[in-house]
Amino acid sequence: MSSLVKIRSERDQMSAVERRIADFILENAQLLRDYSSQQLANALGISQSSVVKFTQKLGFKGYPDLKYSVGEAIARADNGDAGEIATDLRGGETELRANELWRRKSEAEEETRLINAPKTLQAVADAIAAAGCKGKVFMIGLGDDDIYARSFALRLSLLGIPSVHNFDAPRMAASVSAAGAGDVLLVFSEHGSHQALCKIGRFFRERRGLLISVTRHTSNPLRALADLALLVSAHDDRPYIQPVLYQSALQHLLDRVFVQLCEGDEQRHVQLLANLERVQQALEP
Template structure:
């Protein structure tokens, strides 16, 4: 998992000292190659203990492991072109807006891919395959993703439904247990209604697959399996365009992998598409 991507994902939740280390790493990562933890602390203007805590927050045992991960990221970036400046302004033409938005989306897709390991996808696919019933729970913009995912799973013949109404979701989850699966989608991981449903699922020993932003949040802590979406700087505030791009990528990877893993499911998806075509054009 990319260290730089993890740092970007965690930036909104970092303390002032951690934010200084994050900014230094992202802007001057090459300098870390030759720095000790004491020297990094001095250059970033923080204490040495802050450096160690920062490394541990990113999932590393200490500074040496963090330093090696940064070096690996720098080596991967070598030779790759720098992304073009893509802030959208009021003066931009429609063509330029389209080009800049494409740059944003490509960056989010790349970072989402780097943020999620194969093992995480495999665990999610295994949980979906073995679930007798699947409830997808989300609110706001994330609910459109839940609906889309439920429809895709239904095409494979899997017993999945999406619920945005908390009372309906709570009623359904009350009958679910260890052989079922709750898929909770929340960018922040703090949506109160989704958390309440997740707590009920956890009390029932029902496994939880969570799609949320990387970092510590209540939903992440309750989940059995976590996939991480990327939260980029949105071109329009509160539009969640880039978040949906990231969530959609995760959902599509799972759907394609599920479809390709089972010939019977492939045929079901084909029949479902044919049936929907007939309804639309008859």
Template sequence: MTPLIKIRSERDQMSAIERRIADYVLDNAHLLRDYSSQQLASALGISQSSVVKFSQKLGFKGYPDLKFSIGEALARDGGGDADAPIAADATGGHAALADALWREKAAAGEETRLLNPDATIDAAVDALHGAQRIFVCGFGADGIAAREFALKLAMLGKLALHETDPLPMLAHLAGAGRDDVLVLFSEQGKHAALAQLARQFQLGGGRLLSVTRHTANPLRAQADVALVVSAHSAMLHVEPLLYRAALNHLLDVLFVLLFRRDDATQARFATQVERIAHLLDP
């Protein structure tokens, strides 16, 4: 695990001062080579010892080791320029560009995997597997991922109801109970209508599963099980591609784990595949 991924993965468990250091390091990683621990402390208005303790808490002997490790990681990823892997290959032909984009997607997928520990993934699988009904909702681009995930669940024989309009979903949730699960997709986790759906659903005692970015957001805080996606790029047209790739991989992991849960689920999937094949026969 690279130091920047480690910082992102542990940020939510850090103290307020540690989060300030973490955020500064993540936003200015390429500048750290020119910063001493005292200069970094001065920039943040904290003590030098706080910087040293932050480095040690991450498993380094001190700040110089942390700075060196971050520098090595940035060099491997393109010399410290977040745009370098793709931008450098932009004129190198289709194959070079495709390879660079693939590497960026793989990195986003790996970081997302590390940010969702096995216990969280298992909790999500347990909730989905044991649910009587699964309600799935998301708006805009999130709605596309929600629809595809609901279809995957249906292929496993789950009763999955998908909506992209909050009003019909609100009506459906009026009859939801303890044996049901609501899955809400929201990249930023701040949509007021989704928060209202979550509150309505939780009144019935059901379990709320959120899928958002790895940021502090209201929906993530409200969820019983919170899955997170990490994708970072300074290139505005690239970051959404990385997010979607990492999100799809996370959902595919859930699908495979659900499929492997028991023989009955695998049998239902085989039946669904056979039915679809017959439907598509000319």
């Protein structure tokens, strides 16, 4: 795992001092080889011990190990850049931009994969599967988040797992009044701070249902309330790129849950094939 990817993926969970160190390294990775831990501390106006603790928290033995790892990451990136330059000469600037976007999406997906433990994804898949057999799966997202809630609800229906999907908070509040133990509610909220969704989540938990949040990898009210949390890590300084990365990483995360549901039960797999065939027949002229 690249040290730079690890720093970027962990940044949102760091303290203010740790974020300053992380941002400096991410923005000045090429210069890090010329900095001792004391020089880095002086540049940021912090103590040397803060730098050492930062490196150890990331799993490195010390600052020299971190510096070496960052150097390796830069070397790998430089090799990739050389390939991009050759592509640029052959295919033009548009192709170069496409390659850069693909790389940034890949990084976001990798960061998201690293912060969602396999046992968490398995627990989410198991909860949805159990609710599909003996209970109900509720699903809500507002605005752009509804796109993914709606799409995931459709995928679940293909597996024979019906869901109660809604994009209207008051109606969902009424729907979850019928929830009970064993039911599952997935709440899609990028920033996890929408008050109406948090209220619905609390109401659902009062009904003894299991709440699953799908948010950014930040400390937020919805994530704190959830029994299980799916997290998305996607960062970019460009305001038009960051949402693209978030959407790509989120879709990849949901794909992983869907695949686990498909492969976790032969009956669901058979149901999927049968439903796909029915859909195809319905689309034929």
